[in-house]
Amino acid sequence: MSRDVLSSEGHSTETQINFKMLGLPAQPSQEMIYPFLLNLVRQQPPEKVLLEFKHLFLDYEVSECNKEAIQSLSKLILANNEKDFRHTLKRSCYILVNNWDTSRNHSAIKELVELLADFKITKKTLSSNLKRLRVWVTNFINSQDYYELKLFLSKYGYSDKAHWSSRYTSYLLVPQYTNLNNPVEQREAARTLSKKLKDKFKFDLAMYTARSESPAPHDKIHQNPTALGDEVIRFIKMIVAKRGTFSHENLANIFLKQTQELTYKKFKISLQKYLIFSVANKDFVEIFNQKLSRKLEKLYENHHEDQVNDALLLRTSNRVIEYLTTEDQHGPSGLFMLLLSRGNPLTLVVVLLKIILICPSSRTHLENCIAKLIQYYADYPPDECKWVVNFFEVFNITFAIHADNVQYNLIKMETKISSDESEAPIDTYRVFSQLRDSTTVEATPEAIPTEKILPHASQQNPSF
Known part of the structure; x- marks a missing residue:
């Protein structure tokens, strides 16, 4: 790798200046370490690689093959x-992780993580270099960097499933591949694993949904991948019921067409109307309008008379996402707390979905904000954060259902006339799912009209 590439990944010139002061070559010394590990992991078994990694970074010991690296x-x-x-x-670490993942040496990745976790200073030393190295390694193990490394174990079933946050590893990986200061190997590994975990959840959800109401034996039913229990089927039906003329996708297309010629100032007014269209919760709407309008009024005021373009749409969508989730990229925003306290989490999730439907490029930023919220609440006692975990679960399911490569539909099943009037209309329908990448989970009949299940907002054409 060239020196320019290394520099673009966050290396400062300070190191090179220090090298010159010490009479050392200006070329980054990492150039000798990376090829050493790369050749090692490609040619040697994991046991040998882990031993040499330990010699180099933990013990600071010379071996037969690490002289240049040391x-x-x-x-x-x-x-x-x-x-x-x-x-x-x-x-x-990520050079080893990526290569072991490619060769399916998954247990070696676990051993690498455990090797660092077991690092302890057992002997005193007079070497100032070793003392400094030990401090730095300890700091690394106690840092966010090591936490991010441990996330990769979820793919292989080694992660701690007891903590609720492990259910959302696909989102926790997003900050890793969006941070340009991370090594390219880490970004690539995080992006790949995040996609695999999302695809797995979508597939598992589709399989469970398709077979949960079938007459198949109980032991043949796919395991429920959610934390909502048996209620998840009814929840999915409620989401899928929003079809037809006033589906979220159609409303997004109508909004984009109606706002093409608007100035940015008028666009922001229409955006607020679009986001709360069909929301029945009056408290939610009142807070949303009051709080968000104040923020939108001053947002990018210098563009008020400009026509909206893709760049301005993206920037605006990202800011609104932050208002609704986390403005400081750490803790929850005030609007997030208020809206969740006044309504069903699905209401806020649908608002976020509407933003992504008009600006798909904001999807990564939204997932990054969700990851920050998960990290923030991960340290809370479970009893104190059940409400927000429920939000994350609803978010995960809703966005899986609205994924590009999966389709859910409802069909009315023939039922015997029952005197039980308490049965909800939605319970007379069955949900079918299909993965659009040619993998059919269940035969998919034509979807039923929305109004036959759940009536929504005015059936007149919306005007934003």
Whole structure:
């Protein structure tokens, strides 16, 4: 890899200046470490690779094959730049992770994570280099970088399933591949794993949905991948029922067509109307209009007389997402707390879905904000965050149902006349699912009209 590429990944010139002051080559010393590990992982069994990794980064010991690598590591330590060392250690880990993932040596990834977790300072040393190295490794293990590394174990079934946040690893990986300061190996690994986990959830949900109401034996029914229990089928029916003329997708298309010629100032007014269209909860609508209008009024005021283009739509969508989730990319926004306290989590989730339907490019930013919220609440006692976990679950299911490569439909089943008038109309329908990448989960009949199940807002054409 060229020096330019390394520089673009977050290396500062400070390290190179320190090298010159010490009479060392200006070329980043990491250049010797990465090829060493890459050749090692491609040619040697995991046991040998892990041993050499331990010699290099944990024990700081010379072996038969790591002489050049240990010299490079020494230069890093002498430069006294912990940031560059952490980047080197992190990228080295992902070089091994990516190669072991490709060769399906999944247990080796687990052993790498455990090797770092078991790191302890057992002997005193007079070596200043080793003392500094030990401090840096300890700091790495206690950092967000190591937490992110552990997320990769979820793919192989090694992660701690007891904590509720492990259910949303596909979102927790998003900040890793959107952070340009992370090594390219980490970004690629995070993006790939996140997609695989999302696809798996979509497939598992489709399989469970298709077979849960079938006459198949109980042991043949696919495992429920959600945390909503048996209620998830009824919940899915409620989401799928929003079809026909006033589906979320059709409303998004209508909104985009009606606002093509508007100035940005008028567009923001129409956007607010579009987001709350068909929302029945009056408290939710009142808070939404009051709080969001104040923020939208001042948003990008210098563009008020401009016509909306794709770039301005993207920027606006990202800001609205932040208003509704996390404005500081850490804790929940005030509007997030207020809206969830005044309504069903599905109402807020649908508003977020509407934003993505008019601006698909904001999807990654939304998932990044959701990841920040998951991280924020992960340290809360379970009893104190059930309400927000319910929101994450509803979000996960809703966006899986509205994915591009999966289709859900409802069909009315023939039922005997019953005197039980308490049976809800939606219970007389069965949900069918199909993966659009040619994998049929269940035969998909024509969808039924929405108004036959759940009446929604005015049937007149909406005007935004």
